[in-house]
Amino acid sequence: DATMVNTSTFKDIPAGYELVWEGDLQINDGWVWVEVRPVEETETQSVTVTYWDTVNNKQVGETFTIEVAADATNLNTSTLTNIPEGYELVWTGDLAIENGAVRVEIRPVTAPPVEKTFTVTFDSNGGSKVASQTVKEGEKVAKPANPTLSGYTFEGWFVDKALKTAYDFNTPVMSDITLYASWDRRSSGGGGGGGSSSTKKYIITVTCGEGGEITPDGGSDNEVEVRKGNDQTFRISANNGYRISDVLVDGKSVGNVDKYTFKDVDEDHEIEAIFTRRAADPSDSGTDRYLNTKDHVQYMTGYPDGSFGPGQNMTRAEAAQMFYALLLDQNVPHTVSFSDVPADAWYAEAVNTLASLGMINGYPDGTFRPDAPITRAEFCVIALAFAYEPEDFDCNFRDVSTSDWFYDYVAQATSYGWISGADRSFRPNEC
Template sequence: MTPEKVEFSRDGSSIVFHVDKGGFSPFVLTWEAPDEPDTPVTPPSTRYYEITATAGEGGSISPSGTHSYAAGSDVTFTITPDEGWTVGDVTVDGVSYRQLGSYTFEDLDDDHTISVTFMRGSDPTSPDETGVSDWLNASDHVAYLHGYGDGSFTFGPENPMTRAEVAQMFYNLLLDKGMGDRDVAFEDVPEGAYYAEPVRVLASRGILNGTGPETFEPNRAITRAEFVAIAMRFSNGAPDGENTFVDVPEDAWYRDYVVGATSFGWIYGYQDGSHRFGPDDTITRGQATMVTNRMLWRSCDTAWALEHLDQVKTFVDLPQGHYAFFDVVEATNAHDYERVGGTRYEDWTGLRE
């Protein structure tokens, strides 16, 4: 087919041309542009940033190594401990986020680093499996701990936890606050004391024991063995496990409780290589908070907390670098959350009164 030339004129954004009737059947319209100097076309450039991800002994991070990613992209890193290990600390650009299962760099606009360390110990078992959720409120994340009510705005993370404080803490979480079958009365638990009802209820249900037939010693610091024994009484029994602590004798009254709590991933012992549990040492308020959160499968959304530090409740004696900082934030701030998959990790969606 021979191309036919036609004359046309411009009409705004259209062209107008005329052909003789029956003499034109268009398939393609082409036109010749006037000669113009060549103008190079420069494609838009894409900026790339590097993220370096590393993991220590006991687990992995994926992707690992140093990789480049386009500006504006979201990049997620997944952290997986090996069997017999758990996440110790996740550090992003030099800032500690403690325990996380994953971390996402959103709308990438700079280079970053992320590193993770692991420690020996099992990841906590779901409270539905251990039986804890039959006793304690593990789903509604209420504030079950508080700072000292003396106007000091302190929490006392390194202060020993008293037996009365333990009773009050677990009573705050108790689903059924009714009295049990045991008839228990302690001479040193006066009527009107803030801990009187918690002690009576938990003792009547076999969770708390006295230090004697008629004494409870509410203001005495509780030992690590005593605390673990109380915690394990909320479970469905001591699972099979190995006693890995050099200072827990096989014939000790607390041996099965310690082995059970270790198997459940609630306790890890001292992380100084000594393989000690310290059964007769007192447990601090910070340590007790960490163990209780593991029991309940509560894990602070550290990224959310750091972005909203002006909103979350914090304490003047608990700096951000303290080992229990995020656990105390979890325990003292009522919040809404979504569970991350089938894990213990949380995506916080907001605070509650």
């Protein structure tokens, strides 16, 4: 008695076709007319995707392909489901498809720093007990009250059991340490063999010029007392904007060293540190051989819509154009080019000229990435390329390591007073 048949019961729809209508169809004289139509094929294109670690400047994982619409010009990061473990996207949203490929920039996920602590133990060598202290990494241990020992005078804390090197309580703690008490037997006050057994001590007079410091500094008397036969080490450091010019020991130069040790002391000595101000003027560092540092020229402009974009990140191309505008001689043969810098681009002349001078560099894959925001480290390296001096400079930023490719440049810029970090961080990879 059925008068209708539902399309859900059809199991043999011809390949390459789809139903025009779905649902109940009328049965006429035992027949059902089922309308079908060819399935339209959607054209697609294959896009090659590469994950690139922008912090360590290397590819992560294997290149793979993904299918997108044939007319697609962008790939949205929401379609990426295989981001390497331990990484996060630098940019999210649409990424431009160029020559059938997309490079997805990623960076390692930074774990929160783990606060380290160390234990400083005090060995009283027979004296009254002194409690150990737990100290955070890089902080100084609090000097405890002097222990006591009947018949002896406490002389101080030493880093070795032989009691040869006194401990400097201004030293940042970077590991577990044990300090040892030194004692001097008091004089009996009698004659003959009952006299004092005190160890002979000598004085090292410390003089520190303006622009730095010597540790230990001898306190208000500028004198450091050393027991006969012991060693005494002094550390010399320059303030920002200064450098160690010379160190004099007993009136004789030992060079611009940052550490000096008196060995097996058996007489009084003197040590003096001399500091000089570093060059902070471009002319003093040789910058004016390349850049016009005398005339006021227009080296920065705004955008065609009349805005300047002060809150926007400066791109690598814009940075190159800025330094190029200051060159004394812009007529430089081009010996370097980049695959992503078209010859007719507004920044091409600036980028290729500075690259040919060795002032800027691209990436191992032959690109320059002109539209990428320039990082603080990259900008610092370009600026110092015009004023670099092959000397050793100290850098106290906690996020800049001596193994970093930009370390020498950041250290020199810090010494010049060009850059600073209120919280002792430079944030080299930020824009």
